[in-house]
Amino acid sequence: MSDPVTIVTFDWVPDMPRGFVRDLRVRWLLEEIGRPYTVETVPLRGKVADHFRQQPFGQVPFVRVGGLTLFESGAILLHLAKGTPLLPEGDAGAQTLQWVIAALNSVEPWVTNWMIARLFRNDPVLIEAAMPTMTLRLTQLQDVLADREWLVPQGFTVADLLMADVLRIPDRDDQLAPYPGLAAYKARALARPAFAKAYADQMAHWQKAGP
């Protein structure tokens, strides 16, 4: 018997981040591996000390698995995927780890810079500063995917789940349009029933939270 998993997310968020809060990644993984979970919340407006005690940056998600509390969605994914086909053993596992870290450290930060500049601040100077590195990384990633369906030859892994979710960010503002290879890769990943279920469940959570 696996320990029960509790995902902790916010009690409410504004419209813009709905469907993008990172508990989505964890929900998606748990749907992929068929592991049930429950959801608890912390307040977004008026963050409490107990939240920072469990997630020192005041972010979500964090999870409780048995007696362990764990934050950082990337670490949660790697921890929960262990021993499942989404994180293979051996060299394929090392390559999965490599692409998880690439998503978190070589792609997401540049995509996030663009997102903050464009969607949060809408500041032309910051957008122009953020574009070249995002463009470079997306071009390089598309080159990698030119000859393969998923990042690791063995098939869909937790690295694809994470990378596809990262690619949803620029896709919001049509920034994937110049990269048909990346758009197709993202669409392949999002076509998985586990994504649809996770997305619907996160949106239902915000629906219940109210406008």
Place this chain on the structure above:
Amino acid sequence: MSDPVTIVTFDWVPDMPRGFVRDLRVRWLLEEIGRPYTVETVPLRGKVADHFRQQPFGQVPFVRVGGLTLFESGAILLHLAKGTPLLPEGDAGAQTLQWVIAALNSVEPWVTNWMIARLFRNDPVLIEAAMPTMTLRLTQLQDVLADREWLVPQGFTVADLLMADVLRIPDRDDQLAPYPGLAAYKARALARPAFAKAYADQMAHWQKAGP
């Protein structure tokens, strides 16, 4: 017998990044665990297709371990630390993973934004845009370290090695001065003989490469 490890780094870099190229992290880990390695190079000026084939973003380091080629310094550290005291088993291992990802995804990107704005571009608008998030993350990280010597209660792990190396970046321009707790943590980590050896070896590599 462990497979031999080859670190691939650049053949030359300008003065500014010397001592900061990320092969340092891998050298440091290998010194900590007493595992020998050899060094090979790829050209920085005139990057070659064979480099991108092994590291699709054209960066360094990447490593060869037996038949496996692996990039992303964070993934290399986690892969090589497996089975050593620097990456414990069980819950302490999950927490180590959590702090490795925190260093890579919640601290380094904001520190890097500041570094690019300040050290590469010296652009006041970009510096001002980068400061608030870096300041917030450094403050939160210092709060975490207020009651502990290392990030994970069990002792020094690969997460401290990585986080301390990330903190060296803002320290270049005295940006750690307002955070005595972080400065002390960084100093504790850098006092380790393995860091000194790794740093000296990287600097000797650039020395040999010429000005």
